[in-house]
Amino acid sequence: MTIAVVGVGLIGGSLAITLKENGFAGRVIGVDQSAANIDKAIRRRLIDEGLPLADALRQAGLVVLATPVDAMARLLPETLGLITPEQVVIDVGSTKGQLLEAVKAHPNRGRYVATHPMAGTEFSGPEAAVPNLFDHKCAVLVDVKDSDADALELVKRMYAGIPMQLVELERDAHDLHSAYVSHISHISSFALALTVLEKERDEARIFELASGGFSSTVRLAKSSPDMWVPIFRQNRDYVLDVLDEHINQLARFRSLLIKKDFEAFYQLIEQANDIKRILK
Amino acid sequence: MTIAVVGVGLIGGSLAITLKENGFAGRVIGVDQSAANIDKAIRRRLIDEGLPLADALRQAGLVVLATPVDAMARLLPETLGLITPEQVVIDVGSTKGQLLEAVKAHPNRGRYVATHPMAGTEFSGPEAAVPNLFDHKCAVLVDVKDSDADALELVKRMYAGIPMQLVELERDAHDLHSAYVSHISHISSFALALTVLEKERDEARIFELASGGFSSTVRLAKSSPDMWVPIFRQNRDYVLDVLDEHINQLARFRSLLIKKDFEAFYQLIEQANDIKRILK
Incomplete structure (x- = not known):
């Protein structure tokens, strides 16, 4: 099958090379x-060739939209307008509400499957694409009842073959969950980086000391604003809810420090340790 | 040289096996x-034998205190009272102010070197000890002017041989820096875990979706309260300063989301990206 990947960055490029390597894609056309x-994508063998969108759509059985989510809101209706009823379109974006709203009445809505392969790194661009990025991670399929059965079948086969674990969610549940497990981690990390950078004006030395713990909590702070600002814009309401909760939790630690209540502080850490149940 | 390691957990055990493997220690006595x-430490070959503190001190040229920092505040004066002028004592704790205050008038103060090898993982106990934990990390030597020249020389040789990079700081600078690059990362991570666990009461599904970003920012939330509560207790004032700054930074993101000012949001992320300068 020929696949068109629109946006050959970290996610699009990684998916392209993965599907090429596992044989799902016979040929990959890049659009960027x-x-x-x-x-870069050709030289790194992520794609076989580059074409304009309209030309790529004439040849592809499956079209993958992998641009920042603001561009998707424009590209998805345009793409659905250009395809035939045999073709299938997916997106791989991190928010779904606005995107699904934009195409809900589109005559080709059934040919579209909303997906979110939950994997990534703090890097971006085709130079960041790697073949095993998605292995054994989770791919969320959103509002599957609005997709044609054959389109859904194809997309499930694609993700299952990587292999990824499939989860189906409604759009609101997806956007809320994304806010919790992904978007808030990024804001927390951006804020942590700014906290330390603020101080660094006085104290250059601090960076010689940056140890493993700091590096891992602040890793996501390297993430690109071009990718992330559109996500925060589209998922603003849920992100605000979660951010309020996160600030509340930090305020609990703050309040216990002020009161020097280290027994309660101990219990709070024990509660946080419960995350071990879930993340090994 | 024979070394006594008091507290054979993650840090003490890792240091023991490292110094044994690189030949600095001929024999390692564990005290716990x-x-x-x-x-466990003997079976994992982290130490050669276990002895009570007083017996270990009679045989060791170098004594390493590697317990939680509250226990150190008791153990350090006791240890300095038991050694001869040929022996050297170090601690490897994450806070220094209270510890140094506790021994400032001790007749054997010069035999003690305050150190902080800046490395660790979220795990604890002898089962978490690994030989390469400290390689190429930073070891901070604190208030070195109060240590005897020969004692300092021995400790520098020990850390340089691992190899670690040596940095000298005054106690206040050390405790503030630790709050910035280590302690705040832990509180941020604990709070993030609680934020998500709070929600999970309603939504079991969230954990299927926990992607790489979340795992890395929340990794430190698995850390032991037995180790960390004494650190937060001793370094409370600096941790509070840094926590206030961190909450302020999160509040900036919150305020921009409320105002939907995504241009300023973009600029804030660009500023946070500046962390790339320091952490590759």
């Missing part, structure tokens, strides 16, 4: 507004 | 209030 990205 | 820990 940056000619430099197309060049 | 838990007989089970001594057994």
Whole structure:
């Protein structure tokens, strides 16, 4: 099968090379507004060739939208308008509410499957793409009742073959969950980086000391604003809810420190340790 | 040289096996209030034998205190009272102010070198000890002017041979820096775990979705309260300063989300990206 990947960055490029390597894709066409990205993607063998969107759509059985989510809101209706009833379109974006709203009445809505392969790194661009990024991670399929059965079948087969674990969610549940397990981690990490950078004006030394713990909590602070600002814009309401909760939790620790109530502080850490149940 | 390691957990055990493997230690005696820990440490070949503190001190050229920092505040004066002027004592704790205050007038103060090898994982106990934990990390030597020249020389040789990078700091600078690069990361991570666990009462599904980003920011939330509560107790004032700053930074993101000012949000992320300068 020929696949068109629109946006050959970290996610699109990683999916392209993965599907090429496991045989699901016979040929991968890249579409990107940056000619430099197309060049890099070809040289890194992520894609077989680069074409304009309309040309790519004429040849692809499956179209993968992998741009930042603001561009998707424009590209998805346009793409659905250009395809035939045999073709299938997916997106791989991190928020779904606005995107699904934008195409809910589209005559080709059934050919579209909303997906979110939950994997990534703090890097971006085709140079960050790697073949095993998605292995054994979770792919969320959103509002599957609105997709044609054959389109859904194809997409499930694609993700299951990587292999990824499949989960189906409604759009609101997906966007809330994304806020919890992904978007808030990024804001927390951005804020932690700023906290330390603020101090660094006085104290250059601090960075010689940055140990493993700091590196891992602050890793996501390297993430690209071009990818993340559109996500925060689209998922603003849920992100605000979760951010309020996160600030509340930090305020609990603060209040216990002020009161020097280290017994309760101990219990709070024990509660947090409960995360071991879930993440090994 | 024979070394006594008091507290054969993650840090003490890792240091023991490292110094044994690189030849700095001919023999390592473990001291631990838990007989089970001594057994595990011997079976894992972290130490050669286990002895009570007083017996170990009669045989060791170098004594390493590697217990939680509250126990150190009791053990350090006791240990300095039991050694001869040829022996050297170090601690490897994460806070220094109270510890140094406790021994400032001790007749054997010069035999003690305050150190903080800045490495660790979220795990604890002898089963978590690994030989390469400290390689190429930073070891901070604190208030070195109060240590005898020969004692300092021995400790520098020990850390440099691992190899670790040596940094000298005054106690206040050390405790503030530790609050910034280590202690706040832990509180942030504990709070993030609680944020998500709070929600999970309603939504079991959230954990199927926990992706790489969440795992890394929340990794430190698995850390032991037995180790960390004494640190937060001793370093309370600096941790509070840094926590206030961190909550302020999160509040900036919150305020921009409320105002939907995504241009300023973009700029804030760009500023946070500046952490790339320091952490590759």
